[in-house]
């Protein structure tokens with residue numbers, strides 16, 4: 218039988234050379250690398266029909282002696298590993314390309330595309346390792362996510378009940394609904410705000426990756442208003458300010474808690490994420506303003522009733538009024554507003570940046 222040369226197509230990556238030999242039903246394959254030269258011999262059906270086909274290639278740079286190959290009905294794929302991972306200017310030592318050799322455009326990449334492919338593979342590998350190690354490191358991950366999901370669900374239901382109840386009452390009763398908000402809503406608000414103490418505990422025990430201090434400002438700030446100002450002064454309970462404070466609190470929470478619920482199941486709804494990280498901008502200052510009005514309205518009542526006043530020895534006066542503490546607290550509220558506004562702004566920027574990165 219006459220010995221002929223098959224058509225050979227090639228492509229490269231930083232670590233490998235790929236050869237596609239156009240030979241169908243190839244048998245008696247002999248493929249090896251000796252002295253940096255690939256020797257290929259096989260019998261099969263090529264351009265000139267059934268024959269023995271062979272070729273050899275002197276590589277431009279050193280390759281590893283092991284060769285892997287896989288033959289299909291239509292062709293033989295040969296992979297040769299480069300000794301050093303780097304891009305070659307051409308395949309063969311001789312500058313003139315052998316006539317039987319051509320680029321494999323199905324696998325062809327230029328150097329920068331191959332670099333990007335390599336980078337993507339590396340990133341995929343790193344992600345896989347980090348996911349695997351996270352799963353391996355934390356056997357309670359499912360339990361933690363389950364707890365957080367349930368916590369957020371309960372809070373979402375609580376605040377939704379408050380929000381819907383207040384909205385319906387506003388539509389039916391108009392401004393009259395302002396004055397008995399406390400009596401209809403307070404029990405549920407007590408429940409939700411007592412539960413919210415978990416929001417300080419969660420980052421403390423490492424359940425969520427966020428600062429303890431902003432959560433503490435938020436929870437302490439609201440609970441002072443709810444339990445000390447509204448809860449202990451009956452005179453405050455039928456004031457319109459209760460409506461505004463409760464309405465502003467619940468408006469953010471009906472978006473924040475479902476956002477967290479979705480985060481627990483690794484889901485992200487664009488609109489919800491945008492709302493969670495945007496509507497605090499008008500709501501937070503308005504909330505602090507409403508809370509400050511409540512504190513200011515309570516000052517004369519504390520002075521009158523002497524509630525929580527500390528009796529002093531007669532030389533120092535009769536007693537230390539709680540309203541003095543509240544005046545200091547008023548200043549702290551605006552400091553708290555500044556700290557949390559900055560915190561929320563950073564969270565928003567971080568979140569939007571990571572979203573942009575994901576989209577690119």
Ligand SMILES: CCCCCCCCCCCCC[C@@H](O)CC(=O)SCCNC(=O)CCNC(=O)[C@H](O)C(C)(C)COP(=O)(O)OP(=O)(O)OC[C@H]1O[C@@H](n2cnc3c(N)ncnc32)[C@H](O)[C@@H]1OP(=O)(O)O
Nearest residue numbers: 425427431432435438469477480497500501504550553564
């Ligand atoms: C030391 C005591 C000082 C006392 C000083 C008193 C000063 C008083 C100042 C009072 C000011 C308070 C005013 C306030 O009451 C007014 C209002 O509320 S008005 C209504 C508008 N309000 C808001 O918009 C604020 C809402 N609240 C919050 O956003 C949070 O409470 C806050 C702590 C401010 C910020 O939340 P966080 O730090 O957790 O940020 P993120 O939401 O971005 O979360 C970070 C990552 O953690 C994950 N996470 C957090 N919580 C959960 C959860 N429950 N379940 C699951 N996952 C959670 C979240 O997914 C983020 O993960 P990733 O980074 O992967 O995205």
